[in-house]
Amino acid sequence: MEVSFQEEIKSLALGEGDVFHGEGILAITKALLQSGVSYIGGYQGAPVSHLMDVMVQARELVGALGVHVEACSNEASAAAMLGASIHYPLRGAVTWKSIVGTNVAADALSNLASPGVTGGALIVVGEDYGEGASVVQERTHAFAMKSTMLLLDPRPDLAHMVDMVEHAFALSEASNMPAMMELRIRACHVRGSFVCKDNKKPLISTQSPLQEPASFDYGKLSHPPSTFHHEKLKIEERIPAAQRYIVAHGLNALHAGTHDEVGIIVQGGLYNALIRSLQQFGLADAFGHADIPLMVLNVTFPLVPDQLAAFFLGKKAVLVIEEGAPEYIEQEIAAVLRRRDIPTALHGKDLLPATGEVNTEVILGGLAKFFARRLPAVDTTVVQTMLDAAVLRRTSSAAVLDAALPLRPPGFCIGCPERPVFAALKLAQQEVGPLHIAADIGCHSFATFAPFSFGHSILGYGMSLASRAGVSPLMQRRVLSIMGDGGFWHNGLLTGVQSALFNGDDAVLLIFKNGYTSATGTQDIISTPGKDSKEAIGDKLMSLTATNLTIENTLAGLGVQWIKTVHAYRVTKMRDVLREALTTEFSGLKVIIAEGECQLERQRRIRPWLAGLLARGQRVVRVKYGIDEDVCNGDHACIRLSGCPTLTLKDNPDPLKVDPVATVIEGCVGCGLCGENAHAATLCPSFYRAEVIQNPHWHERLLATVRGAMLRLLQPA
Ligand code: SF4
Numbered sequence: 001m002e003v004s005f006q007e008e009i010k011s012l013a014l015g016e017g018d019v020f021h022g023e024g025i026l027a028i029t030k031a032l033l034q035s036g037v038s039y040i041g042g043y044q045g046a047p048v049s050h051l052m053d054v055m056v057q058a059r060e061l062v063g064a065l066g067v068h069v070e071a072c073s074n075e076a077s078a079a080a081m082l083g084a085s086i087h088y089p090l091r092g093a094v095t096w097k098s099i100v101g102t103n104v105a106a107d108a109l110s111n112l113a114s115p116g117v118t119g120g121a122l123i124v125v126g127e128d129y130g131e132g133a134s135v136v137q138e139r140t141h142a143f144a145m146k147s148t149m150l151l152l153d154p155r156p157d158l159a160h161m162v163d164m165v166e167h168a169f170a171l172s173e174a175s176n177m178p179a180m181m182e183l184r185i186r187a188c189h190v191r192g193s194f195v196c197k198d199n200k201k202p203l204i205s206t207q208s209p210l211q212e213p214a215s216f217d218y219g220k221l222s223h224p225p226s227t228f229h230h231e232k233l234k235i236e237e238r239i240p241a242a243q244r245y246i247v248a249h250g251l252n253a254l255h256a257g258t259h260d261e262v263g264i265i266v267q268g269g270l271y272n273a274l275i276r277s278l279q280q281f282g283l284a285d286a287f288g289h290a291d292i293p294l295m296v297l298n299v300t301f302p303l304v305p306d307q308l309a310a311f312f313l314g315k316k317a318v319l320v321i322e323e324g325a326p327e328y329i330e331q332e333i334a335a336v337l338r339r340r341d342i343p344t345a346l347h348g349k350d351l352l353p354a355t356g357e358v359n360t361e362v363i364l365g366g367l368a369k370f371f372a373r374r375l376p377a378v379d380t381t382v383v384q385t386m387l388d389a390a391v392l393r394r395t396s397s398a399a400v401l402d403a404a405l406p407l408r409p410p411g412f413c414i415g416c417p418e419r420p421v422f423a424a425l426k427l428a429q430q431e432v433g434p435l436h437i438a439a440d441i442g443c444h445s446f447a448t449f450a451p452f453s454f455g456h457s458i459l460g461y462g463m464s465l466a467s468r469a470g471v472s473p474l475m476q477r478r479v480l481s482i483m484g485d486g487g488f489w490h491n492g493l494l495t496g497v498q499s500a501l502f503n504g505d506d507a508v509l510l511i512f513k514n515g516y517t518s519a520t521g522t523q524d525i526i527s528t529p530g531k532d533s534k535e536a537i538g539d540k541l542m543s544l545t546a547t548n549l550t551i552e553n554t555l556a557g558l559g560v561q562w563i564k565t566v567h568a569y570r571v572t573k574m575r576d577v578l579r580e581a582l583t584t585e586f587s588g589l590k591v592i593i594a595e596g597e598c599q600l601e602r603q604r605r606i607r608p609w610l611a612g613l614l615a616r617g618q619r620v621v622r623v624k625y626g627i628d629e630d631v632c633n634g635d636h637a638c639i640r641l642s643g644c645p646t647l648t649l650k651d652n653p654d655p656l657k658v659d660p661v662a663t664v665i666e667g668c669v670g671c672g673l674c675g676e677n678a679h680a681a682t683l684c685p686s687f688y689r690a691e692v693i694q695n696p697h698w699h700e701r702l703l704a705t706v707r708g709a710m711l712r713l714l715q716p717a
């Protein structure tokens with residue numbers, strides 16, 4: 001990974017009384033060090049990638065504290081790491097993206113939560129829900145409930161979030177329950193400040209390790225009959241202990257208001273949006289003082305029935321503001337009210353949308369309905385006018401924009417090595433016919449958008465090969481499974497490759513070996529080329545010999561007999577190998593490895609290197625592609641085959657032709673795909689390749705002068 005987090009690492013080193021300024025997720029990272037963690041692990045994914053990215057680069061700082069950092073191979077391995085806290089008084093924290101990461105970790109989490117923990121165990125989950133989310137829309141809450149884990153949902157304020165990290169460890173230790181802290185996208189990126197404490201050296205650390213292992217205790221194993229006892233412990237001891245801690249330390253904030261007859265219960269993470277909404281009704285100030293009594297659930301599991309009952313008693317109606325479906329919190333509150341015969345009216349999803357992100361506009365709508373029903377003294381006309389105007393603005397601008405602008409789906413970076421492979425796949429399908437394509441998670445899933453539109457299903461990270469197991473035996477033509485090297489190591493090797501080999505499946509797997517888990521922020525993986533080989537590559541395309549052969553060797557070691565590595569930019573060769581894999585007599589697993597470094601990382605690496613060459617007055621050659629507009633026939637086959645954003649259209653300069661011509665704009669990184677496609681698909685001969693030479697040799701200057709003179713001679717003004 002070429003991104004540097006040196007500035008962030010300085011923030012982690014701040015001491016007692018220093019003021020931290022920055023993003024929420026970095027504040028959480030600092031809070032872990034202030035809480036005396038002994039170990040930290042995780043698997044990257046937005047919106048919490050930053051935590052591991054910073055930690056991995058801060059190994060020197062955290063190493064001095066005796067904290068161990070592990071970049072885990074997937075979320076299951078991160079969850080299993082928390083097993084260290086079962087026996088030992090070690091505080092540990094791991095992180096991942098939820099809900100997908102929690103799904104992967106679920107087995108280890110169940111087996112962790114059953115015996116429970118001695119040292120505080122904290123899972124920082126990026127709750128990737130709502131606008132901007134990139135995964136299926138489900139909530140982490142269900143996992144906390146089913147496995148009996150604490151779920152913290154802190155109010156998005158840096159000082160408060162940092163406090164809640166420290167409480168999470170203490171709460172975990174007081175209740176023996178692992179804790180999850182859910183941070184929405186906005187909470188991860190909210191900026192603010194807090195006054196720091198010194199980082200705390202853990203008592204047990206890499207510098208002062210445990211002398212002896214814990215004595216054998218069958219009760220700490222998640223085996224029967226221990227598991228039957230664990231279930232009782234969860235309900236009879238752990239949850240009550242957690243509830244006592246929550247009340248004793250005031251973790252759920254209770255704010256009195258002037259309108260005692262009603263109240264609002266809100267998840268901590270939605271508090272800022274609620275206060276902003278109440279301000280619009282004139283019921284709160286900018287400092288968070290509200291006229292409506294509020295209960296802010298900074299811990300959403302377990303709830304505290306006595307605390308809830310006390311809040312409800314004497315009120316006419318209470319609104320519960322909860323994000324997503326099902327409404328677990330509201331249902332639990334309804335059960336508390338019913339069991340205690342509390343007659344207060346309960347509102348929630350009857351006034352708020354059942355699904356989707358709960359933002360300020362959504363809350364405004366819910367509050368307007370709530371006040372109209374239960375607090376008519378509040379004037380809702382101004383807010384209602386605002387809401388109506390927002391809807392009108394959206395619908396009218398959508399009508400205008402839809403008519404004026406084409407859809408702009410996300411796509412591969414300019415020069416991405418995955419684009420040429422999908423161009424080759426288009427060409428291969430012209431020969432073998434349309435394929436069922438099992439797609440996967442990763443940058444290659446951009447091929448599900450135009451101009452490729454490849455992919456029939458996505459079943460999870462690294463699951464493409466496994467997901468074709470039910471399709472390929474029932475389909476006449478071979479099925480193609482696609483995954484990245486990140487997905488291969490995350491899950492694909494075991495769930496897909498091993499299963500296909502074991503069952504002797506006739507399957508075709510295409511692996512993108514770009515060297516990183518690019519979609520999560522280009523983190524290194526076990527097959528990332530070493531630094532030395534990357535430097536040796538210089539400004540050339542990555543060559544086969546320069547890269548790490550871990551994937552090939554692993555597959556060969558497992559017994560895969562048909563493996564072909566092809567450079568991603570060699571479109572003709574890739575088309576031929578795809579055709580071969582899809583038609584060969586060989587009936588076992590066939591693996592094609594498309595090799596080409598992630599262009600984002602490559603540019604990050606070579607730009608400073610090129611700048612250094614230029615600064616030293618050395619010769620630098622940049623390749624650019626272009627299109628001769630006099631030759632372009634305007635059929636745009638090149639664009640349909642590539643989708644590169646820098647290969648686009650412009651008005652035809654010929655007044656007798658109406659079709660726009662193709663053009664290459666500034667931003668082309670000269671990846672070579674235009675030339676490869678023109679050759680592989682026998683496109684019109686309008687493409688040219690140009691070399692822009694900076695600091696040329698004397699003979700190159702002379703040649704350019706002669707050429708210029710000849711051109712002027714042949715093309716008089
Ligand atoms: S990040 Fe890398 S792999 Fe992903 S689209 Fe960009 S160039 Fe391609």
Ligand code: SF4
Nearest residue numbers: 644668669671672674
């Ligand atoms: S050579 Fe073609 S495909 Fe490659 S960056 Fe330039 S315009 Fe895009």
